[in-house]
Amino acid sequence: MRPSTRCVRATDSRDPYGATSPPIYQTATFRQPTATEFGEYDYSRTANPTRALLEEQIAALEGGRSCLAFASGMAALAATTRLVESGEEILAGDDLYGGAARLLSRVAPRQGIAVRYVDATDPAAVAEAIGPRTRLLLVETPTNPLLHVADVAALAEVCHRRGVLLAVDNSLLTPVLQRPLELGADLVVHSATKGLCGHGDVLAGAVVTNDPGLADRIAFHQNAEGAGLAPFDAWLLLRGLKTLALRVERQCATATRIAEQLASHPAVERVHFPGLADGRQGAIQRRQARGPGCLVSFTTGDPERSRRIVESLSLFTIAVSFGAVGSSVSLPCHMSHASIPPELRGRLAPPPDLVRLSVGIEDPQDLVDDLEQALLVATAAAQPGERPTLTAT
Amino acid sequence: MTTPTATVPDAISAEPQPVTLPEQAVTPDETSAPEQGLLEPGFDTLALHAGAYPDPTTGAILVPIYQSTTYVHEAVGKNKGYTYSRSGNPTVTALELRLAALERAQFGSCYSTGLAATTALALALLSAGDHVVLSDVTYGGTVRLFQQVLSRFGVEAEFVDTSDLSELERSLSRPTRLLFLETPANPTLKLTDIAAASELGHKAGAVVVVDNTLLSPALQQPILLGADVVLQSTTKFIDGHNATVGGALFTNDAKLHETLAWHRNATGTIQSPWNAWLTLQGVKTLPLRMERHSRNAVEVATYLERHPRVTRLLYPGLPSFPQYELALRQQKSGGALLAFEVEGGTEAGIRVMNALRLCSLAENLGAAETLVTHPASMTHAAVPTEQRERTGITDGLVRLSVGLENPADLIADLARALAA
Numbered sequence: 001m002r003p004s005t006r007c008v009r010a011t012d013s014r015d016p017y018g019a020t021s022p023p024i025y026q027t028a029t030f031r032q033p034t035a036t037e038f039g040e041y042d043y044s045r046t047a048n049p050t051r052a053l054l055e056e057q058i059a060a061l062e063g064g065r066s067c068l069a070f071a072s073g074m075a076a077l078a079a080t081t082r083l084v085e086s087g088e089e090i091l092a093g094d095d096l097y098g099g100a101a102r103l104l105s106r107v108a109p110r111q112g113i114a115v116r117y118v119d120a121t122d123p124a125a126v127a128e129a130i131g132p133r134t135r136l137l138l139v140e141t142p143t144n145p146l147l148h149v150a151d152v153a154a155l156a157e158v159c160h161r162r163g164v165l166l167a168v169d170n171s172l173l174t175p176v177l178q179r180p181l182e183l184g185a186d187l188v189v190h191s192a193t194k195g196l197c198g199h200g201d202v203l204a205g206a207v208v209t210n211d212p213g214l215a216d217r218i219a220f221h222q223n224a225e226g227a228g229l230a231p232f233d234a235w236l237l238l239r240g241l242k243t244l245a246l247r248v249e250r251q252c253a254t255a256t257r258i259a260e261q262l263a264s265h266p267a268v269e270r271v272h273f274p275g276l277a278d279g280r281q282g283a284i285q286r287r288q289a290r291g292p293g294c295l296v297s298f299t300t301g302d303p304e305r306s307r308r309i310v311e312s313l314s315l316f317t318i319a320v321s322f323g324a325v326g327s328s329v330s331l332p333c334h335m336s337h338a339s340i341p342p343e344l345r346g347r348l349a350p351p352p353d354l355v356r357l358s359v360g361i362e363d364p365q366d367l368v369d370d371l372e373q374a375l376l377v378a379t380a381a382a383q384p385g386e387r388p389t390l391t392a393t
Numbered sequence: 394m395t396t397p398t399a400t401v402p403d404a405i406s407a408e409p410q411p412v413t414l415p416e417q418a419v420t421p422d423e424t425s426a427p428e429q430g431l432l433e434p435g436f437d438t439l440a441l442h443a444g445a446y447p448d449p450t451t452g453a454i455l456v457p458i459y460q461s462t463t464y465v466h467e468a469v470g471k472n473k474g475y476t477y478s479r480s481g482n483p484t485v486t487a488l489e490l491r492l493a494a495l496e497r498a499q500f501g502s503c504y505s506t507g508l509a510a511t512t513a514l515a516l517a518l519l520s521a522g523d524h525v526v527l528s529d530v531t532y533g534g535t536v537r538l539f540q541q542v543l544s545r546f547g548v549e550a551e552f553v554d555t556s557d558l559s560e561l562e563r564s565l566s567r568p569t570r571l572l573f574l575e576t577p578a579n580p581t582l583k584l585t586d587i588a589a590a591s592e593l594g595h596k597a598g599a600v601v602v603v604d605n606t607l608l609s610p611a612l613q614q615p616i617l618l619g620a621d622v623v624l625q626s627t628t629k630f631i632d633g634h635n636a637t638v639g640g641a642l643f644t645n646d647a648k649l650h651e652t653l654a655w656h657r658n659a660t661g662t663i664q665s666p667w668n669a670w671l672t673l674q675g676v677k678t679l680p681l682r683m684e685r686h687s688r689n690a691v692e693v694a695t696y697l698e699r700h701p702r703v704t705r706l707l708y709p710g711l712p713s714f715p716q717y718e719l720a721l722r723q724q725k726s727g728g729a730l731l732a733f734e735v736e737g738g739t740e741a742g743i744r745v746m747n748a749l750r751l752c753s754l755a756e757n758l759g760a761a762e763t764l765v766t767h768p769a770s771m772t773h774a775a776v777p778t779e780q781r782e783r784t785g786i787t788d789g790l791v792r793l794s795v796g797l798e799n800p801a802d803l804i805a806d807l808a809r810a811l812a813a
Binding site: 225 | 463464466467477478504505506507508510511512521534541542545546547635637659660661662664665671742743746747753754757760764767770
């Protein structure tokens, strides 16, 4: 079954009424057949039928055997770090979501886990960085917000030669565009809050794997630490997934148009967008992904101008998160990546003039017009005395 | 301590909401009530009103469900107190305000489950090498968390009989970071003297935490008895309808609350807004439900105690209970939980459980429906056998969470099952 077909087929074949939208099992506990025999479900922290259906669906979309759904992407990532024992080490890509950097630098070390950062776009550098204690390599591709591309197949080869697990955060592209397990990754991690949900109404996370042993260990921690996803949220996500393929297709098309608009605009210094990447990264992106995704970021050379652009936009709302149907804009340095610990700022923080756009599914022309007017306002304001001419609505 | 500080004023840093009762919730109606009469609203009133106020836009009496992950910023760096629902959500805040008022605490934080709350507490307080003392009869999930997860962080957990104050004092002679009490203990219902144990804990420099899940604040308020932190699995009596899983922590320590919020945000275990809203609704009837739970439990316990086939009956609300005097002192009533054994041991106990029709065999407690559990194979299966045997969680022990049914129906169901 192809992804767009799979997306709309999320029904529970065992539902006694054949409901085409699955029931919400808003229950904490389940009646047991006898005092010593247990049914499939006993307690919703451990497993819940609505959540199980979602987990099955995400696993199928990612081409994985098992999925575990969590209360947030950070909870999914925290569970993934439990695969690493005290005294072992995590290697992480050096352009990482701020919340992930915070977890790795502030929480993991207290479990006795060492963390080092590496340029994941360079498999040779990764090979060199892997040490005897390295257990897990965690990468995003493309990265957020600089949209660097890492070669998943090459990283998998490097990791597996050295007995290291490869986890890929696939929140940005979603399985519609990229399936890291098929490229050799051992684990896929999602902030399902982003593209998978797509409607900005659910916080959720997921870990997907083909390895039953890894799945069991993640499931143990999902249960023991109680960070599994609530049934209502699982149901909302199942509903959101039905339009995943459509949403992603539209977002890719509009983001490409916007990236081209920005690339040819005089007020813009540099555009980051996987669809415009050339050279080695462009080739890798085209080989391993079916589209560029919804994020476009750009610099202007002037943090003040960037701030004015952000605040002059009207259709792009200033908000953290990405991947929703509504477009949003952020200054990552001040927002999603502000939690990067100070000692890692120099290395990991995005440039202060970087603007990140998450492109939604509005009429593309409205988004193009909104950007055009914001760029004009911001540029004009930089030259006192000149009034901006507003051509757009 | 290596607790990180929460200083980054950004979208994903923790921005703990100061927990004070919104004025609207407690402002007396000038026409009908004299001001001084409502300065300290009663528990039943707080259960309905604390944390809630009419929606400023529509006047809706119920708090809206903010099923939204993210919030529009007015300008870069300027928001209205909420940026991302992992850090804080208005519906969850309303629940935190209400539950904190009920526990007589200044600050509350809600989590995806009770165990997520315990995990956040451990992450916030404990470092490698720290010594923790816990009640030797503790919920199986808590035991598993300390023995199989937190042990990997280098945390050493010692399980002692906290009802025995001299044994507790001996364990606390070593530097102890955390004293974790569960009273009544699940499932043997052994009580720990919260005031006396807190004093011993504080003398040893420990933070004293009481898991108050079994009684809920309607029947026991540990902060007033000297505890530093109260833990709730809101899945149980707080929700009361068996509809959600959730957890919460309460404290008067602003700095600890901030650290808890930091960890909840960093590891992403905040409660979902929908569950928070269901719990806000469920908790409204908490005072009524707890009163009825206790009354029904007294009737059922009295019946079981007199039944010739019942060899052991544990219920803190009956004078026969060994710690009845302590129960009278620190609890408002006996609560919903009781445990019993029947002659014939394990096999007979299991036969009785399987013969019950009205009482559902399920792994939970605190619901409106009566639930029966076999602790040794269900809720406490994660506790090592040796520890179970030492602490009286015998294989024949049957736990009953007495619900809100007509007690005559419950007794009839038990009578039939005991005769089977």
